[in-house]
């Protein structure tokens with residue numbers, strides 16, 4: 001009912017704000033758009049579920065996330081894929097993995113610091129009711 005739509009609208013606003021702030025952080029520029037498969041032809045053979053900040057934003061607007069947990073499952077793909085595709089000891093891979101770890105920690109800190117537990121519980125109740 002209306003109250004459910006109010007909760008989901010507030011969730012979308014919170015998640016868009018998280019992505020906006022991540023996208024402004026220069027460390028995370030490589031995560032803002034899908035990996036260019038012309039530039040990296042084998043990427044799709046290694047990474048089954050590509051993800052990036054712009055795709056997260058599209059998913060929010062398409063109302064795919066009813067809980068923060070569902071959003072986190074996709075957000076985690078961004079850094080997990082980066083660690084998987086860039087595992088080598090060369091400086092470029094290490095640089096990407098450092099930024100991937102920073103992205104992981106930054107998202108978790110934002111959620112821990114800014115998401116009310118009771119609000120997430122209401123979102124989970126909405127999910128269970130559907």
Ligand SMILES: O=C(C1CCC1)N1C[C@@H]2C[C@H]3C[C@@H](O)[C@@H](O)[C@]2(C1)O3
Nearest residue numbers: 030031035039040081082085086096
């Ligand atoms: O994994 C990634 C992105 C970095 C975080 C996501 N890429 C795979 C390629 C390997 C490395 C160097 C360039 O070839 C560039 O195309 C990529 C992009 O970085």
